[in-house]
Amino acid sequence: MTPIDDLPIRDELRGKTPYGAPQLDVPVRLNTNENPYPVPEDLVRRITERVSDAARGMNRYPDRDAVVLRTQLAHYLSRTTGHQVGPTQVWAANGSNEVLQQLLQAFGGPGRTALGFDPSYSMHALISRGTGTGWISGPRTEEFNIDRAAAVAAIAEHRPDVVFICSPNNPTGTAVDEETVLALYEAAQAAAPGRHGALVVVDEAYAEFSHRPSLLPLIEGRPTLVVTRTMSKAFGAAGLRLGYLAADAAVVDAVQLVRLPYHLSAITQATAHAALEFADTLLGYVAELKAERDRLVTELTDIGCEVTESDANFVQFGRFDDAQDAWRRLLEHGVLVRDNGVPGRLRVTTGTRAENDAFLDAVRAVRKEISQ
Known part of the structure; x- marks a missing residue:
């Protein structure tokens, strides 16, 4: 096979590896932040009904703008966050990754830059590079929080066109307070290269698991502040691939300039409709997962691990002299976790x-093995 670097690919993609996590056949797989609870049978039946109805019209293209789905999503956000948004302020796509890609296609691109605070969700950098957007890595504290003053200084220095704030942050689980988001938004507008201001994207993929309220209300009166969400985590619908954003209606108009025609299939829209009808049931599982998450934090701490406080459905723990060795040892015990490359932590x-x-x-077994 021809080596990929022998192909005429773009220079910024050379030497890079695709996003992904090992999917190994082990008894306990806890490496991809999936919801462990299967879809309730009542919801399976409802999905079957809605998909069956959609299938009868598959000779026609789906609703290009997914108006009914966006209306449902707007209602869900309004009800769960207490901040009213309308369907013109909501956009949906195939997973939050496609939402992020569309935002970077519209607001990034060649000659423009995006800034995020690493370690964070690696797809922010990957999608930036994939859209020809330059990537700048901003600082975090030793506790994996965003240092407000250092972040503002980084924005002033680099003058990015797009700023990513992940809250709760993946892979650390740390949340960002409202005051920090506002400070970074103001800094991004002041430092924006053009007169229209920089786009600030708050990635709330894990918001339903957080102890903190959603940052969604901050979009009010801030036309370049965007909040992105997903149905993969809290809704237990990773296989659905449905993500969405809420922002000023002008942002929604902007992403429609770059979206592919009929990008959301009729089947995807029908399945998402059904899942939203069962939102309260699915959020009940979230409450159970939050309790289990907090138990993990407590018990890992009691075991002697160094644990990062988490607002997500995952926990970062360590500290290991050799994280890759610890990962392999856990795998030998039948447990698959994620090594995100954060030094000393899994x-x-x-x-x-x-x-x-x-x-x-x-x-417990691995720590005993390592200490021997």
Whole structure:
């Protein structure tokens, strides 16, 4: 096979690796932040009904603008955050990654830059590079929080066109307070290269798991502040691939300039409709996962691990002299977690109680092996 670097690909893609996590056949898989609970049977039946109805019209293109779905999403956001948004302020796509890609296609691109605070969600940098947008890595504290003063200084120095704020942050689980978001937004507008201001994207993929209220209300009166969400985590719908954003209606108009025609299939829209009808049921599982997440934090700490406080459905833990060795040892005990490349640390997804117990037992065994 021809080596990829022998192809005429863009220079900024040379030497890079695609995003992904190992999917190994082990008893306990806790490496991709999936919701461990299967879809309730009542919802399966509702999905079947809606998809069956959609299938009868598959000779026609789907609703190009997904108006009914966007209306449902707007209602969900308004009800759960207390901040009223309308369907013209909401946009949906195939996972939040496509939402991010569309934002960078519209507001990034060649000659423009995006800034994020690493370690954070690696797709921010990957999608930036994929759209020809320059990537700048901003600072975090030793506790993996955003240092407000240092972040403002980085924005003033680099004058990015797009700023990413991940809250709760992946892979660390740390949340960002409202005051920091506002400070970074103001800094981004002051430092923006053009007269229209920089786009600030708050990635709330794990917002439903957070102890803090959503940052969604901050979009009011801030035309270049965007909040992105997903149905993959809290809704237990990773296989659906449905993400969305809320922002000023002008941002929604902007992403429609770059979206592919009929990008959301009729089947995807029908399945998302059904899932939203069962939102309260699915959020009940979120409450259970939050309790299990907090238990993981407590028990890992009691075991002697160094744990990062988490507002997500996962926990970062360590500190290991050799994180890759610890990862392999856990795998030998039948537990798959994630090595995100954060020095000395690994990340575990919150699973069912039985899965979490198996993980904790494996951690105890590995720590004993390492100490011998």
